[in-house]
Amino acid sequence: MNDEREILNNVRTASSPSDLKITDIRFADIWGAPMQCILVKVYTNQGLVGYGEVRDFADKRYAALLKSRLIGENPCNVDRIFRKIKQFGGQSRQGGGVSGIEVALWDLAGKAYGVPVYQLLGGKFRDKVRLYCDTDVSGKPDGKKMGEALKARRDKGFTILKMDLGIDLLYDIPGTLNGPLGFLEELVAAGEKHEHMAGDMDTRLKAHAAKEVTCVEHCRTGIQITQKGMEWLENYVSEARSVVGYDIPLAVDHIGHVGLTECIKLGRMLEKYNIAWMEDALPWHYTDQYAILRRAVNVPIATGEDIYLKENFKPLLEAGGVSLIHPDVLTSGGILENKKIGDLAQEYGVGMVVHMAETPVACMAAVHSVAATENVLALEFHSNDIPWWEDLVKCPFKPIVDNGFIKVPDYPGLGIEELDDDVIKEHIDNDKIPGIWESTKEWDTTFAHDRLWS
Template sequence: MKIKAIKTYICHAYRTNWVFVKVLTDEDGLYGVGEATLEYKEHAVAAACMELERTLIHQDPHQVEHLWHLIYRDAYWRGGPVLMSALSAIEMALWDIKGKDLGVPVYQLLGGKVRDAIRCYANGWFAGARTPEAFAEKAEKAVKQGFSALKWDPFGASYLHIGTKALHDALECVEAVYDATKGKADLIIEAHGRFDVPTAVRIGNELTRFGILWYEEPIPPQNLEGLAEVKRRVQVPVSAGERLYNRWEFRSLFELRAADVIQPDVSHAGGLSEVKKIAAFAEAYHLPVCPHNPSGPVANAATLQLAACVPNFYLLETMSNDIPWRRDVSTERITFNRHGEMEIPDLPGLGIDLVEEQILAHPYEARDLRHYRGTLTDIRPPEAGAYF
């Protein structure tokens, strides 16, 4: 069996555009799917995927480890979000081919199951909220959906510093959600790499009284030494890793003791095998892994395969709602059980396929980052709903 072509697809998904990949083989009907969604760099990452075609053409898709190193080595300008997201999608698709060819789920190829379902925390539950009361009301609805942990960024348009009123408003929002969900859900506070060190420390200390599960990416992701400093000076757990792109970058995170919770993204950090290696590294430090997972259906399917076979996988990030056409553009069928867990499918490969004609019905639309415009809650259209 040989690789014969690569195809890419960009699908509008309201807050961003999903980037999907197919790796085609010369065996009739056998191909693999992957996802390289890289917010606001969708065309760049799709082009990077296509540039890898000449490296992969006529190669054996079963040789996943060899092809990973071939792509990484021959890039010369190694690492970074564009190359690593393209490599991640291709690697996902190679595992999908291998699993389908052998008739087993990918998790079986990565060591077998340690669990049948994984507890989820909700992102996106706050769509459209503007006031503490609205956040509290939406939080109660998310808990009724079955979620036992909720994540959001309450910091408006702040960057590096935060004013007295903005901090008061953020803490008022956190307090409203805390009061509405007390004893029923853990809270996770996202900062999107916003703050400088003293501001991050000040906010972290203010959050102590809410008993949050973790404080996510409090400072810009390039400064791991600064992150370690924040972690030393606050009492709440600190998480990071969605903007680290391979095991070598995570090595520095571990050596600096810079985070309590590790968050690689299977679409950016090198794919399934690379995230499994990062998770094994975290396990040696007795740290939980909670992959960043706010993207599309193929990334979610791949992350579920890791949830099946990674012992220190703690929580799965899940969007509580999504665009109506999420159900149309793939064969994703999610089971969210009464325990607030997503069940892990047993279908061959990643257990998902793309529906090309439906993807083409939702072509690329330019979107800008919302984080510093005060429009963070404009994450979903009014017609959004649960996709599971």
């Protein structure tokens, strides 16, 4: 009798998956987790709520425009809905709306059926997910200081590390960069230096005002690294390595907007420092240049966080342009599409590391996708220095990050019971929205002719 009662206690009698319908979608914009992040709530007719997230530094309208196409849909039909809405996504942050909604649909499907998302994807290949930890330091660039920061990450249990290494480190050092007169000064004045981590509103506004300057593609900037600059960067890496050691993988990111020849020079310099991978050195769509770069240097080459959908990874893989692919679940198309991308790369003998610089919602979406994908080395963690990061969610498996790994949860959906509105309110991005979970009724009935053929 006790066994029967225990079984009945685990049955979700409140959920009838076949009759589940989406009734509303709402958002909360926050800042500093570690970037500007947009949380998503998808409501249903049975009281179940699914959590998703729009890609960092995107806009909730990428997801809001999907609302009229989702109201009344059964969220458990994830693949069918994804095929219906994927035409409204695009590369980089434009993929954030479709991908974020896809995450919420999987969360709802898992909750409706009472199983973790990874189980709906075919099961898991691992019980815990290895993290690689991104590392930032404030103040004047200093290799030994970076090494100490990396060592602190290592001491916390992280087994793969990453640091920035690019031309922004050289902006204040005369004679290290060569470029069109006045252009570098514009970049600095615009707040391009460390713009990706800018937290104060003045810096963000400067960067926004200078978007025409900072959106020049690598091949058209005319920026070169001088011999002095290359020696400075090499010393920076050497000092960092001397502190953190050579026995732990160390990747580099944020190279800066320089062309192919500069990337080759930098890559060859890095060879002696056993770099795990050189990330996003060029725009992802320069397939031929990536193929040249990979063959010119003995450092693994990675890109992919700005690529939307599996088919857009294929040219790079076919050309032999990457050693590793590096998708972000909130751009690639979501949880299932990210798994498909990893499976595709495996066919070419190319491994996968997964980008993640968002809240615990996106993190757990990535964890389930990574758990269900064989071809994965590690998942990024970018919030080591944010004490309230885990407080954003209520879940039964805290700490989420433990000694450099995340245990794959066996709870329904993403494993997140609910979001903590009090913590969210403390970190609202007032530049975006005055409150949280406000009405999105204006998006209920928007219409367009969605068919892509005549």
